[in-house]
Amino acid sequence: MQKLNTAAQMRHMDQTAMHGIYAIAPAILMENAGHAVVEKGDAFVGGWGGKDVVILCGKGNNGGDGFVIARQLLTAGARVYVYILGQPEDYSEEACDHLTTLRQLADEDLCILEFFQGRPCDWGLLTKRLEASQVVIDALLGTGFHGDLREPMSRIVAIVNAVAATGSLQVIAVDIPTGVNADTGAVSGAGSDEENGPLFADLTVTFGALKRGLVFYPGRACAGQIELDAIGMPWPLLQAQEADPAYLLMEQDIAEVLVPRRPDSHKGTHGTIAIVTGSSDMAGAALMAVRGAIRSGAGKVFLRVPKETAGYCIGKEIEAMVHGVGTGDHFTAADAEEILADCRTKRWSVIAMGPGLGVHEETKAFVKAVIAGTTCPIVLDADALNVLTGEREFLAPYGSRLILTPHLAEFSRLSGFSMADIEADPLGKAKEFVRQWHVNLVLKGAPTVIVSAKTCHAYVNPTGNAGMACGGMGDILTGMTASFAVHAGLPDLCSAACAAVYVHGAAGDYCHDEYGSYGFSPVDVADAVPRVIRRLEENMERPVLQRPLVTED
Numbered sequence: 001m002q003k004l005n006t007a008a009q010m011r012h013m014d015q016t017a018m019h020g021i022y023a024i025a026p027a028i029l030m031e032n033a034g035h036a037v038v039e040k041g042d043a044f045v046g047g048w049g050g051k052d053v054v055i056l057c058g059k060g061n062n063g064g065d066g067f068v069i070a071r072q073l074l075t076a077g078a079r080v081y082v083y084i085l086g087q088p089e090d091y092s093e094e095a096c097d098h099l100t101t102l103r104q105l106a107d108e109d110l111c112i113l114e115f116f117q118g119r120p121c122d123w124g125l126l127t128k129r130l131e132a133s134q135v136v137i138d139a140l141l142g143t144g145f146h147g148d149l150r151e152p153m154s155r156i157v158a159i160v161n162a163v164a165a166t167g168s169l170q171v172i173a174v175d176i177p178t179g180v181n182a183d184t185g186a187v188s189g190a191g192s193d194e195e196n197g198p199l200f201a202d203l204t205v206t207f208g209a210l211k212r213g214l215v216f217y218p219g220r221a222c223a224g225q226i227e228l229d230a231i232g233m234p235w236p237l238l239q240a241q242e243a244d245p246a247y248l249l250m251e252q253d254i255a256e257v258l259v260p261r262r263p264d265s266h267k268g269t270h271g272t273i274a275i276v277t278g279s280s281d282m283a284g285a286a287l288m289a290v291r292g293a294i295r296s297g298a299g300k301v302f303l304r305v306p307k308e309t310a311g312y313c314i315g316k317e318i319e320a321m322v323h324g325v326g327t328g329d330h331f332t333a334a335d336a337e338e339i340l341a342d343c344r345t346k347r348w349s350v351i352a353m354g355p356g357l358g359v360h361e362e363t364k365a366f367v368k369a370v371i372a373g374t375t376c377p378i379v380l381d382a383d384a385l386n387v388l389t390g391e392r393e394f395l396a397p398y399g400s401r402l403i404l405t406p407h408l409a410e411f412s413r414l415s416g417f418s419m420a421d422i423e424a425d426p427l428g429k430a431k432e433f434v435r436q437w438h439v440n441l442v443l444k445g446a447p448t449v450i451v452s453a454k455t456c457h458a459y460v461n462p463t464g465n466a467g468m469a470c471g472g473m474g475d476i477l478t479g480m481t482a483s484f485a486v487h488a489g490l491p492d493l494c495s496a497a498c499a500a501v502y503v504h505g506a507a508g509d510y511c512h513d514e515y516g517s518y519g520f521s522p523v524d525v526a527d528a529v530p531r532v533i534r535r536l537e538e539n540m541e542r543p544v545l546q547r548p549l550v551t552e553d
């Protein structure tokens with residue numbers, strides 16, 4: 001896992017490195033930061049020798065990094081045009097020292113320094129220099145950015161974006177692109193008609209830890225390729241768990257969640273999954289959930305649908321055991337008893353409810369009765385969430401064995417948060433919800449965020465693509481999540497949810513590689529799941545002999 005830090009967490013890490021027991025001189029951290037950009041940038045631009053580089057330095061320590069970069073690029077054989085927005089007295093002591101050194105190198109040929117110092121800038125000259133250069137370094141604003149960009153930053157960023165759009169200029173951002181909020185990924189100028197949008201980089205070299213704003217849209221779209229450098233931070237600080245942490249999932253984390261199959265295992269070992277869902281006009285959703293469960297390694301899958309839907313479902317997913325419940329085309333409270341009896345006698349390991357369930361008034365009582373009458377993990381999606389709107393007090397006591405998988409609109413209905421608030425800070429809102437509702441949450445989006453009921457830690461998924469934005473993808477994930485819950489077991493449902501989301505996205509990425517962005521289907525994604533699991537199996541530890549979760553009848 002990679003830490004996903006906020007600006008405040010980064011400030012704390014920096015301060016502890018410099019002023020705590022480690023006592024690293026601030027100028028050394030800044031030197032390392034500048035060096036990281038030069039080193040990672042070298043491979044990216046194909047060597048610095050002979051390149052003309054414009055370096056834009058703001059008034060904070062991000063600008064200080066720019067001074068180091070300028071000096072080191074001169075050594076690497078580049079010509080630098082350095083634009084300095086602050087007065088020497090604006091800068092921190094370390095940035096000021098690096099500026100003093102750079103001034104010693106200034107000349108009219110290779111190291112051209114331009115001080116704004118309140119003077120109007122020659123915008124035409126800046127544009128010409130950018131057009132004649134191969135690379136621009138954005139050291140305007142880093143983690144200290146907030147609000148919207150103002151003049152002259154906004155003008156400089158607009159000019160850089162315009163020149164870069166012609167394709168002749170590579171843009172490298174220092175730590176985070178200027179105009180991106182490090183905590184949320186929100187950007188300057190969103191929703192305004194003024195030209196004060198963020199800078200778009202081709203490469204971002206970020207320091208110490210990834211920033212949350214680099215993985216959430218729209219900030220993510222500004223970052224280009226992301227390189228992380230430790231800049232010499234002491235390793236305990238790099239690895240320390242932050243208060244209120246968030247992490248980016250890595251493939252190795254997922255391989256550790258999946259339990260390797262024991263050679264002596266049988267179908268009972270791999271879980272008995274009940275998909276209890278569907279209604280007359282949405283049987284397909286129930287069948288896709290079944291497909292997701294089967295393709296993720298479920299031992300046995302039972303599909304329980306309303307009586308009138310069963311005829312359609314039988315034989316469509318031949319591995320599933322289908323049975324029609326009750327008498328109508330949707331579930332009612334009276335049907336819950338049959339489901340609970342089934343759960344006891346068939347010893348269901350996990351239940352999934354929601355896809356195509358419908359939102360009849362009686363459905364709510366049915367869903368609540370199933371939750372209250374069972375003890376196994378339950379995955380709740382789609383209409384199961386829609387009927388539970390406002391049921392915080394009812395759900396909370398069962399929360400540790402529930403995984404809720406809403407998309408943004410379902411999450412808004414369920415939580416009462418506005419769509420605008422969720423879109424502005426999905427991670428923050430997901431955590432706030434889990435603190436109040438005490439459930440495991442999968443907030444589906446780009447990217448999907450998973451929050452643990454037990455710890456309130458958040459996990460952000462890196463896999464998936466826009467080709468997956470179509471109806472039915474969530475239904476597949478519901479079945480997969482139920483299946484992965486068997487692998488992880490009740491104590492670790494959050495890990496199961498992380499694994500399901502990661503593998504679902506990675507299966508989508510396989511489809512994207514094969515078909516492109518358009519037209520692959522949820523069933524294609526489900527069918528690609530075994531390929532992803534095979535890849536993960538290569539990194540799994542050897543099977544250990546574990547007690548089966550469920551024994552065979």
Ligand SMILES: NC(=O)C1=CN([C@@H]2O[C@H](COP(=O)(O)OP(=O)(O)OC[C@H]3O[C@@H](n4cnc5c(N)ncnc54)[C@H](O)[C@@H]3O)[C@@H](O)[C@H]2O)[C@@H](O)CC1
Pocket residue numbers: 011014015018026029030033058059060061062063064065140141142143144145146147148149150153174175176207231
């Ligand atoms: N020890 C450290 O703290 C280190 C910091 N480093 C660099 O320092 C950066 C953080 O430095 P700072 O905290 O000084 O912050 P920044 O350099 O990001 O900028 C702070 C300045 O930007 C101004 N500002 C904020 N929002 C603005 C807006 N919307 N329009 C115009 N101006 C705005 C503030 O008033 C302040 O003067 C990191 O991103 C990283 O690049 C690195 O040198 C590594 C070590």
Ligand SMILES: [K+]
Pocket residue numbers: 062138139140141142173174175176177178
């Ligand atoms: K920057």
